[in-house]
Amino acid sequence: xxxxxxxxxxxxxQAGEYSxxxxxxxxxxxxxxxxxQYNSFITVTDELALTQAxxxxxxxxxxxxxxxxxxxxxHKDIFCTDGVRTSCASKxxxxxxxxYDSTVADNFNKVGAVSLGKTNMDEFAMxxxxxxxxxxxxxxxxxxxxxxxxxxxxSAAAVAARLAPGITATDTGGSIRQPASFCGVTGIKPTYxxxxxFGMISYASSLDQGGPIARTAEDxxxxxxxxxxxxxxxxxxxxxxxxxxxADLNKSVKGMTIGLPKEYFSSDLDPVMAQTIQxxxxxxxxMGATLKExxxxxxxxxxxxxxxxxxxxxxxxxSRMDGVRFGHRCEDPKxxxxxxxxxxxxxxxxxxxxxxxxxxxxxxxGFYDAxxxxxxxxxxxxxxxxxxxxxxxxxxxSPVAPSPAFKFGEKSKDPVSMYLxxxxxxxxxxxxLPGMSIPAGMINxxxxxxxxxxxxxxxxxxxxxAHQFQNATDWHTKTPTGLK
Amino acid sequence: MSLDTNQVLAIADLSRLQIDEKSITEFQTxxxxxxxxxxxxxAVDTTGxxxxxxxxxxxxxxxxxxxxxxxQREKFQKIAPSTDNGHYLVPKVVE
Numbered sequence: 084x085x086x087x088x089x090x091x092x093x094x095x096x097q098a099g100e101y102s103x104x105x106x107x108x109x110x111x112x113x114x115x116x117x118x119x120q121y122n123s124f125i126t127v128t129d130e131l132a133l134t135q136a137x138x139x140x141x142x143x144x145x146x147x148x149x150x151x152x153x154x155x156x157x158h159k160d161i162f163c164t165d166g167v168r169t170s171c172a173s174k175x176x177x178x179x180x181x182x183y184d185s186t187v188a189d190n191f192n193k194v195g196a197v198s199l200g201k202t203n204m205d206e207f208a209m210x211x212x213x214x215x216x217x218x219x220x221x222x223x224x225x226x227x228x229x230x231x232x233x234x235x236x237x238s239a240a241a242v243a244a245r246l247a248p249g250i251t252a253t254d255t256g257g258s259i260r261q262p263a264s265f266c267g268v269t270g271i272k273p274t275y276x277x278x279x280x281f282g283m284i285s286y287a288s289s290l291d292q293g294g295p296i297a298r299t300a301e302d303x304x305x306x307x308x309x310x311x312x313x314x315x316x317x318x319x320x321x322x323x324x325x326x327x328x329x330a331d332l333n334k335s336v337k338g339m340t341i342g343l344p345k346e347y348f349s350s351d352l353d354p355v356m357a358q359t360i361q362x363x364x365x366x367x368x369x370m371g372a373t374l375k376e377x378x379x380x381x382x383x384x385x386x387x388x389x390x391x392x393x394x395x396x397x398x399x400x401x402s403r404m405d406g407v408r409f410g411h412r413c414e415d416p417k418x419x420x421x422x423x424x425x426x427x428x429x430x431x432x433x434x435x436x437x438x439x440x441x442x443x444x445x446x447x448x449g450f451y452d453a454x455x456x457x458x459x460x461x462x463x464x465x466x467x468x469x470x471x472x473x474x475x476x477x478x479x480x481s482p483v484a485p486s487p488a489f490k491f492g493e494k495s496k497d498p499v500s501m502y503l504x505x506x507x508x509x510x511x512x513x514x515x516l517p518g519m520s521i522p523a524g525m526i527n528x529x530x531x532x533x534x535x536x537x538x539x540x541x542x543x544x545x546x547x548x549a550h551q552f553q554n555a556t557d558w559h560t561k562t563p564t565g566l567k
Numbered sequence: 568m569s570l571d572t573n574q575v576l577a578i579a580d581l582s583r584l585q586i587d588e589k590s591i592t593e594f595q596t597x598x599x600x601x602x603x604x605x606x607x608x609x610a611v612d613t614t615g616x617x618x619x620x621x622x623x624x625x626x627x628x629x630x631x632x633x634x635x636x637x638x639q640r641e642k643f644q645k646i647a648p649s650t651d652n653g654h655y656l657v658p659k660v661v662e
Contacts, residue, residue: 182642260614275622289620387605396581405583407655412648418658425573436584442576443582444598445605457608457619464611466619499600515622539623546619 084109085245092248093439095224096143098176098354103143103153107136107197110155114246116197117567121222123241125160126168128198135197144193151309153195157247159238160201162293163282164188170285172216173206175430185282186314187251187293194309198249203237206399206432208258208286210234211504214495215434223266224563225529229350229488232262238296239266243563247305249297250369253283256291256389257483257508261521263296264532267522267561269549270296271303274540275515277322279314287396290512299559300521300549304328307542313443319529321322323540331543332550337371339548341543342476346382347507355526360482363523363533364557367548375476379468384461385509386502391445391458392513398442437498466514476546479536481507487529511536519545522558530561568602570595
């Protein structure tokens with residue numbers, strides 16, 4: 084049952100092959116028996132899931148079911164879920180029971196999906212390895228020694244380990260695509276403003292975007308249909324109709340022009356990675372797409388611009404964690420200053436404190452113009468590069484990350500080396516474009532993803548390209564060695 | 568760009584963080600390394616470039632000034648570390 088995709092489970096439930104209670108129990112048992120080795124979940128909501136599953140089965144018996152009724156899934160622990168702990172993998176929110184639902188969680192509740200629980204991640208989504216969680220690191224189901232990527236490492240690892248067929252995630256600089264690549268699963272970060280950020284704990288508000296991680300493009304499309312849409316509770320949400328993301332999956336890619344940014348395929352790129360990605364892109368040529376070299380001249384500025392903008396916004400967003408209204412409070416504060424400082428230092432891990440400090444510095448009096456304003460100007464240059472490129476091409480393809488999954492501890496001691504991990508993914512967040520990762524090869528027995536970047540609101544085309552690739556190849560069906 | 572110990576302590580203070588003596592050097596090194604990385608931006612000519620706050624250059628939507636939320640004080644205060652009689656408790660601020 085766990086090897087079935089979301090779409091298959093949905094069909095089986097509609098055909099009465101099994102009940103929602105049965106499939107929910109199956110996944111809960113798997114999590115209970117296997118997640119000890121992966122640590123991909125922070126909280127498993129077994130009672131709630133079974134209540135939801137029972138209600139779904141009753142709804143179906145009464146003839147009121149839709150394609151999502153009773154389908155199991157899970158949420159990254161960054162989405163607020165009413166009455167359920169929402170920790171963001173931080174000690175700061177270890178005891179935080181969210182008093183409301185995020186719009187994304189609410190959308191899945193409304194269509195009758197069953198939530199199995201909340202998945203592990205880098206603390207406050209700041210990281211590329213899921214090693215910084217207060218609840219311990221997530222293991223990559225493909226290899227115990229390797230990280231699953233981050234920050235949505237729990238979502239990607241759990242999907243790869245078949246602990247849930249599809250899980251929500253978020254992406255601020257690559258946090259959906261890079262773990263999807265490292266774990267051999269499919270993930271899409273939509274256009275900025277497409278999925279509501281309401282109730283999604285903010286890291287860098289102008290870059291954060293929610294999206295799905297699943298095993299196939301079809302499943303990702305099915306989840307995005309639930310997640311996407313205008314939300315008046317999110318002031319940056321875009322008022323624009325949502326298409327049916329499955330409608331275009333079967334369109335031919337014949338005649339499509341694929342842009343290959345020369346800066347992404349420079350001599351710095353590992354030759355084995357370059358070959359793997361080129362082999363994947365050849366599949367599109369076989370299907371009748373044409374390739375075109377393009378240039379994104381400001382690529383080298385993405386990492387520096389990101390590491391001004393993201394920490395700046397994070398320092399403002401995380402100021403709400405003050406030990407007063409919710410979250411961790413230190414013992415016996417001697418005055419208000421001591422209350423703020425000790426609560427925050429005890430509650431936040433090192434990387435979070437580093438980014439808050441960077442942001443405070445960049446935004447402090449006298450430095451604003453040199454850092455934040457400058458980075459926002461550079462950000463427009465980066466966006467303009469993409470706008471120009473999309474005059475000539477329909478979709479852009481590249482590696483997701485410089486390498487397959489790296490080992491635990493390999494980069495966690497040196498923040499800058501960790502930051503360079505996101506060199507190919509940051510640009511789409513800065514420009515606000517949709518990006519996707521699909522399994523496209525293996526290097527040293529570890530999966531590697533191909534990145535697809537689309538024009539604004541062109542998620543349907545990315546999903547179409549991904550689905551066509553998955554019809555022609557079997558990378559997305561590969562299972563981690565030894566997986567039970 | 569290299570930060571000295573006092574600058575690190577000043578930034579920690581601005582951030583309302585209390586960093587202990589033994590981690591100051593580590594923060595100093597790591598923060599300085601990141602500042603070196605972002606200093607590449609200074610070489611870029613951005614004369615006349617409008618800073619980009621939203622990819623679609625969206626502006627703040629306005630709505631009618633009416634109450635849209637219901638009072639959920641008890642629910643919200645249940646998760647607070649310390650409350651009394653509908654108030655959040657903190658150490659004494661005014662003598």
